[in-house]
Amino acid sequence: MGKVLHDSESGQNLALEKTFHKGPWTSAEDQLLTAYVDKHGEGNWNAVQKHSGLSRCGKSCRLRWVNHLRPSLKKGGFTDKEEQRVIELHASMGNKWARMAAQLPGRTDNEIKNFWNTRLKKLQRLGLPIYPDEVREQAMNAAVQNGQNSDHHSQESLEPDCLEIPEFDFKYLQLNNYQSVLLRNAPMGNNMMKHCFFQPNNMYNLIGSPYMSPNRKRVREPETDFLDTGGYATNVQSGQLWNYPFVEGNAATYSSPSEKLELPSFQCCDPLGDWETQHSNPMPAVESDSTLVESPLTDCLSSGLLESVVYVNVN
DNA sequence: AAATAGCACAACCGCAATTGT
DNA sequence: GACAATTGCGGTTGTGCTATT
Numbered sequence: 001m002g003k004v005l006h007d008s009e010s011g012q013n014l015a016l017e018k019t020f021h022k023g024p025w026t027s028a029e030d031q032l033l034t035a036y037v038d039k040h041g042e043g044n045w046n047a048v049q050k051h052s053g054l055s056r057c058g059k060s061c062r063l064r065w066v067n068h069l070r071p072s073l074k075k076g077g078f079t080d081k082e083e084q085r086v087i088e089l090h091a092s093m094g095n096k097w098a099r100m101a102a103q104l105p106g107r108t109d110n111e112i113k114n115f116w117n118t119r120l121k122k123l124q125r126l127g128l129p130i131y132p133d134e135v136r137e138q139a140m141n142a143a144v145q146n147g148q149n150s151d152h153h154s155q156e157s158l159e160p161d162c163l164e165i166p167e168f169d170f171k172y173l174q175l176n177n178y179q180s181v182l183l184r185n186a187p188m189g190n191n192m193m194k195h196c197f198f199q200p201n202n203m204y205n206l207i208g209s210p211y212m213s214p215n216r217k218r219v220r221e222p223e224t225d226f227l228d229t230g231g232y233a234t235n236v237q238s239g240q241l242w243n244y245p246f247v248e249g250n251a252a253t254y255s256s257p258s259e260k261l262e263l264p265s266f267q268c269c270d271p272l273g274d275w276e277t278q279h280s281n282p283m284p285a286v287e288s289d290s291t292l293v294e295s296p297l298t299d300c301l302s303s304g305l306l307e308s309v310v311y312v313n314v315n
Numbered sequence: 316a317a318a319t320a321g322c323a324c325a326a327c328c329g330c331a332a333t334t335g336t
Numbered sequence: 337g338a339c340a341a342t343t344g345c346g347g348t349t350g351t352g353c354t355a356t357t
Contacts, residue, residue, distance in 0.1 A: 062343075
């Protein structure tokens with residue numbers, strides 16, 4: 001890249017201004033950055049280009065180091081255990097990639113984010129639930145317990161700086177009685193019912209956001225776009241407990257101009273009404289990300305948790 | 316063989332928080 | 337306290353590879 005000319009006010013005097021190289025990193029650049037960090041340590045990233053000869057901005061250097069060059073990074077795909085952990089963490093804290101990465105040694109937020117988004121797309125395309133059955137079961141159990149114990153929202157439990165995340169703690173999940181009844185009374189064979197309930201948005205809206213701390217002020221996106229009715233959400237428009245099918249495939253792309261949902265809401269239907277009716281409606285000829293029905297499980301799926309998700313749906 | 320879709324990954328961007336002056 | 341610089345985070349996009357049609 002090199003340099004770019006910037007017009008001065010008059011447009012006559014052109015000054016050379018340093019710009020930074022973009023795009024994929026070369027091994028030479030990696031070496032320069034690694035050498036710099038070895039010598040000076042992490043941090044002060046804007047000084048890198050000044051002292052190392054790298055023509056990269058500080059942000060880019062930091063990102064490269066954190067995501068690729070750090071010696072502690074784990075290489076290779078996610079193990080089943082790591083997958084499980086990611087799912088649990090996501091169920092617990094949402095799109096808090098950095099926090100999730102802190103719980104997964106050797107993994108970066110970017111890795112986790114990519115993993116999750118890929119997984120999400122895949123599941124959405126298949127019309128499958130985001131969270132495996134066992135995760136949902138745990139959540140439901142916790143929800144039932146919470147129904148008996150209202151002390152789940154203690155100040156202590158909301159302590160923001162408490163980054164220590166329980167193995168899989170759904171104690172923050174809150175369900176009101178109505179939802180609990182719904183869950184308990186859902187027909188056993190009606191997986192759709194359960195799926196609806198534990199789709200991401202719902203899950204998120206069930207969470208008391210314990211990690212969005214008062215101290216840690218970073219509040220970049222609304223925790224929910226739904227009415228907060230005490231730990232769970234209702235659809236603003238319909239007043240129902242369920243979200244309507246969403247249209248865009250990716251969580252990140254599902255947003256209104258003014259506000260963003262943290263997760264996609266591709267939940268199905270009116271749970272109180274005629275799920276059967278809706279479910280029996282002819283579906284669009286072409287399946288898209290906005291298609292919410294469970295599609296025939298003809299796709300070949302990768303091994304691991306995803307398969308288990310498929311399995312529970314088939315049965 | 317070419318076109319297309321899906322996937323995995325890398326990197327950039329904008330914004331907000333934090334830190335330094 | 338105000339401002340600027342730096343850092344960190346999450347969303348998004350681009351690219352290359354592979355599988356499928």
